[in-house]
Amino acid sequence: MPAYRSGSGDPARTLALLWREPGFGQSARGPKQGLSVDRVVDAAITLADTAGLDGMSMRSVARAVDVSTMALYTYVPGKAELVDVMLDAVYLRMERLPVDRQSWRSRLTAIAEQNRALFDMHPWIADVSTARPPLGPGLMAKYEYELSAFNGLGLDDVAIDDALTYLLTFVQAAARAAISTRASQLDSTMSDEQWWAANAPLLARVFDSTAYPTAARVGTAAGAAHGSAYHPDHAYQFGLARVLDGLAALIGGQQASAGR
Amino acid sequence: MPAYRSGSGDPARTLALLWREPGFGQSARGPKQGLSVDRVVDAAITLADTAGLDGMSMRSVARAVDVSTMALYTYVPGKAELVDVMLDAVYLRMERLPVDRQSWRSRLTAIAEQNRALFDMHPWIADVSTARPPLGPGLMAKYEYELSAFNGLGLDDVAIDDALTYLLTFVQAAARAAISTRASQLDSTMSDEQWWAANAPLLARVFDSTAYPTAARVGTAAGAAHGSAYHPDHAYQFGLARVLDGLAALIGGQQASAGR
DNA sequence: CGGTACTCTGTACGTCGTACAACGTAGGCG
DNA sequence: CGCCTACGTTGTACGACGTACAGAGTACCG
Numbered sequence: 001m002p003a004y005r006s007g008s009g010d011p012a013r014t015l016a017l018l019w020r021e022p023g024f025g026q027s028a029r030g031p032k033q034g035l036s037v038d039r040v041v042d043a044a045i046t047l048a049d050t051a052g053l054d055g056m057s058m059r060s061v062a063r064a065v066d067v068s069t070m071a072l073y074t075y076v077p078g079k080a081e082l083v084d085v086m087l088d089a090v091y092l093r094m095e096r097l098p099v100d101r102q103s104w105r106s107r108l109t110a111i112a113e114q115n116r117a118l119f120d121m122h123p124w125i126a127d128v129s130t131a132r133p134p135l136g137p138g139l140m141a142k143y144e145y146e147l148s149a150f151n152g153l154g155l156d157d158v159a160i161d162d163a164l165t166y167l168l169t170f171v172q173a174a175a176r177a178a179i180s181t182r183a184s185q186l187d188s189t190m191s192d193e194q195w196w197a198a199n200a201p202l203l204a205r206v207f208d209s210t211a212y213p214t215a216a217r218v219g220t221a222a223g224a225a226h227g228s229a230y231h232p233d234h235a236y237q238f239g240l241a242r243v244l245d246g247l248a249a250l251i252g253g254q255q256a257s258a259g260r
Numbered sequence: 261m262p263a264y265r266s267g268s269g270d271p272a273r274t275l276a277l278l279w280r281e282p283g284f285g286q287s288a289r290g291p292k293q294g295l296s297v298d299r300v301v302d303a304a305i306t307l308a309d310t311a312g313l314d315g316m317s318m319r320s321v322a323r324a325v326d327v328s329t330m331a332l333y334t335y336v337p338g339k340a341e342l343v344d345v346m347l348d349a350v351y352l353r354m355e356r357l358p359v360d361r362q363s364w365r366s367r368l369t370a371i372a373e374q375n376r377a378l379f380d381m382h383p384w385i386a387d388v389s390t391a392r393p394p395l396g397p398g399l400m401a402k403y404e405y406e407l408s409a410f411n412g413l414g415l416d417d418v419a420i421d422d423a424l425t426y427l428l429t430f431v432q433a434a435a436r437a438a439i440s441t442r443a444s445q446l447d448s449t450m451s452d453e454q455w456w457a458a459n460a461p462l463l464a465r466v467f468d469s470t471a472y473p474t475a476a477r478v479g480t481a482a483g484a485a486h487g488s489a490y491h492p493d494h495a496y497q498f499g500l501a502r503v504l505d506g507l508a509a510l511i512g513g514q515q516a517s518a519g520r
Numbered sequence: 521c522g523g524t525a526c527t528c529t530g531t532a533c534g535t536c537g538t539a540c541a542a543c544g545t546a547g548g549c550g
Numbered sequence: 551c552g553c554c555t556a557c558g559t560t561g562t563a564c565g566a567c568g569t570a571c572a573g574a575g576t577a578c579c580g
Binding site: 003015019129130131132135140141143144148157158161165166169170172173176180181184192195198203206212213214217218219225230234238243244246247249 | 263267387389391395401403429434440441443448452455459467472475485494498505510
């Protein structure tokens, strides 16, 4: 796992790529390029959607657009930059409904939901570190749109950025959990329920439930309630409610953070 | 990135390994094993701590314990199971201070802090999916301990599990962000500040700040406030406060979720 | 119309996890 | 007491990966 990160290469080259600036991809001399950055990126996104970022190898992308592997390197400097452009591309295509009239809770819920849908369509996004985000048109549009949901709440600019980061971090974490739950099912020929069922009797032999009474009790209760040990949808719903309550304390002022 | 996941192989074999059950590693016949599972696991943890799970190859672990690569496969079935055992081992070694007297907020803050320290010492943990956690003695002890922080809050068992999962998910997400921020700095010869400084003038050429006024304003304010675009410590502190406020609404009842 | 800057191709290197066969060792049993 | 056999350990090999590099072919500029 090369820990897919954004913003690895030369910033100037990467920015030019993200904004599709002329001057890198084509020149007067020599044969015209047979493809375009967009075609490569689209093929890569399609592959990554079904096979993940690891399944999306440079070889497989090349096969999908019917060129040799190394020909891709005339369109993008390398896999890291390709992932950058893919990420900005899916950001750009996100649904951005008008958010004005509703309550802030429903506005933020909508933002969360749209990001959740993004992770659902493109699970590979959860593997990309955004420590150095792709500063392309997609990210800009997304950021502008999502910030607008915090208008009129009385938060200063820094707090708005913090709150948005907090919300998006939660959605990403919930999405990661959901994705890895799904991934476990897919390539083990064993469903989660089957896995837990297979482990239970074996665990009973080695695990002394009198030594850990709370763990045994709560674990059993949680397992029974969700049908399995972990239920991604429930975790998302529970978490989002807590996130909004937490932000309510910030927005509403002191009275909302009772119980302190 | 093979997307390191827990609980991949045969559950019986993995459980036996986690609980160090006899019957797999040694038999009467043939040469004695020159190592132990623990020695292999310790070496692997040390390697992963500094080089990550990718840097921790089976070859490098073997070199560290001075055997051939394939000899490791007599101790663990494969890399996935090795990671399982590593994870349970570091869980087992976590500090577990008594949590009784303090307020629930300080108890939960302590749990968060201990987990944060775990990610700080062993950043590779953030890469391990816990969709099917290693059901070993370490996880059991950790779970029992962390549940105890929720005693006496009037939450039912299911809500306690939900709340703990929520808290730990937040800490993991914050840790992931911190780790990838650190990783960006390490292998790019460019600090975050330098990277943003390099991008700013280039971005100014392509980015129309009148098209995205809020993004430009808030982004600038956030960058100025944190010295960089993203400050992991600040995000953790801000987020933890929101998490606790969100749980306060759950614990304290309806009056705390004002602003709805 | 030559030269040159470009696109595209195939080969090659070093990495990974691990399957497999060969080799050596040491306890159980005749 | 010594052989057989099960097991530990080793080296080699395979197919994947990203990408460096050299060569071949193409089409515009001077």
